[in-house]
Amino acid sequence: MSVPVVAVIGAGYAGLACAVELARAGVHVTVFERSHTLGGRARVVHKEHHRGIDNGQHILIGAYSELTRLLRLTGCSPKQLLHLPLTLHVPGRLHLKAAALPAPFHLALGLLRAKGLDWADRLAMLRLMRWLKKRAFRVPPDMTVTGLLRETRQTPALVQLIWEPLCVAALNTPAADAAAQVFANVLRDSLAAGAAASELLLPRVDLSELFPVPAARFLATRRGRLRTGNAIEAIRPVAGGYRLEGDPGSQPWPQVVVATAPYHASGLLASTGGCDRLAAQIDALEHEPIVSVYLALGKGLRLPEPMMGLVSDGVANPAQWVFDRGQLGGTEGLLSCVISAHGAHESLPRDELILATHAQLERQLGRRLPSPEWSQVIVEKRATIACRPGIQRPGNRTPLRGLWLAGDYIDSDYPATLESAVRSGVACANAILAELGRAA
CATH class of the missing domain: 3.90.660.10 (Polyamine Oxidase; Chain A, domain 2)
Incomplete structure (x- = not known):
């Protein structure tokens, strides 16, 4: 029997997570990447007067189980991540550090020791966490983070120093516009889940070196191919799968994963002639x-x-x-x-x-x-x-068989983070493997 082959368009965290999972299962994967730098929107940037810096700062937390699993799988050294207890330090205003205890004691003791909060602040934070836990961390679908803070009577100090900064850091959306449900999901899996889950994991290496470069090495040892500087401009359905415009090869691909940023994915989907509604849905994302x-x-x-x-x-x-x-x-x-x-x-x-x-x-x-x-x-x-209430995020599947999506914008409990990206890539790989298994 021939070995299954899959094309992945995009060498960001989602595309490489998908490729790694497929390669681990014995699939031969070719990854096409327009840039010469790996990582997509989480990558190293080289400028003339300094060594490489990241195009943005990403914070990992202990709850990011899929990303940390893939880091171990691809040979990431534990020393590449600085592990810190959840620490919120605002100079002259606040110092809160979670204790190394099971939930809820890690937060309760951290609050007891916190500097810059009075008893009204401490009780308000506990009130919000109890309110969410009582409702199994489910909130009205149209509720914003600001609405959640108002409903649970949070103090001005907590709003300014803790909740709004955490919201904008996690969801990259102002609290007045941000989806309370997604924020609740983040709190459920971090603050409410214990010291290890809320631990901060800060990369000690650039974002390309953290996962994308080890992932590329992992693929190379499993007959995978990485074609950098190779843009794919369109996807054309043909007999036997899909022809990729820009692919120097001549054989069609039976399985193709579009793992680009959403504003590039919509154009590629539109080029197929069979995904217009999905492309419009992605274009509508703010x-x-x-x-x-x-x-x-x-x-x-x-x-x-x-x-x-x-x-x-x-x-x-x-x-x-x-x-x-x-x-x-x-x-x-x-x-x-x-x-x-x-x-x-x-x-x-x-x-x-x-x-x-x-x-x-x-x-x-x-x-x-x-x-x-x-x-x-x-x-x-x-x-x-923009992670707002009522946002319609697409799934991994497209209307065309054998054509898939992966990316941090794919439907998830989490906002558009590195964890969302790799989870979408892993889910996409598992769906492809299940389909290949049924075909066999």
Whole structure:
């Protein structure tokens, strides 16, 4: 019997997760990638005046079981992730660290020890978690995160320092617009699930090196092929499967996975002539940006924590989080400031955004900082889908047999995260393997 073959379009986390699972089952996979850099929207970026930096900062948590499983499978060293207990540190305002205890004691003890919260704040946080647990973490489908916070009578301090920053970090959508159900799912599998599940896993290597590069090596040892710099422009149904425009080969592919960003996937689906409604559904998805401001402030600079929250309130204070890349295996004194979702900062020219972020850090850290040796602004205009109530996310299957979808925008309990991406890729691989098994 001939060995099954599958084409995967896109070498981001979803496409490579799908390819790894298929290759592990003995399928010969060819991955086509337009870029020469692996990782899709979670990748390393090379600029002239510094070594590679990430196009955005991604936070992993212990609950991300599929991504951590794939990291182990492809040979990721445990040292490539910094493991920290859930820590929310806002300079001069808040310090909350979860205890190494089973739920709910990890959060209760963390709250008891927290600095910057009064008893009304502590009781309000417990009230929200009890409210969700009583309802099995199911909320009305049209409820926003702001509505959830109002319903559970959260204090202004908790809203500003904890809930809104966590919402925008996890869902990349402002709390007033964000789906409370998806936020509840994240809380269910992290804060409500124990210390290990809520643990922060911060990458010590760039995002291409974390999973995509090991995944490529894994494929190479299992007769997989990775064709970088090879764009696929269209998918044409033919006898025996699909012809890919841009594929230098001549044989049709019986199984094709479209694992590109959604705004590229819709065009490829439309090119088949049989997926117009699905392409329109994907085109209707709205997106939110993520801006990363890198400031190289020189040796000797070290933040109190590798990851810290910032109070964000518009143009003067645009950033919501700052990461000390020197504590994460990067260059000493390199800070990565993250601005998630749409906001007033989008009106600023890049030079002014750098100045505003630097000034915000000085004010909120309470000290003078050196002028940057170099700085860089990276804008992902369509970093993720907007995670709003009633959003219609597609599934892995398409109307055409043998044509599949994978990506962080695929229907999931989770927002558009790396975990959602790899889960969609694994689910897609399992569906293909089940279909191949039935055909055999």
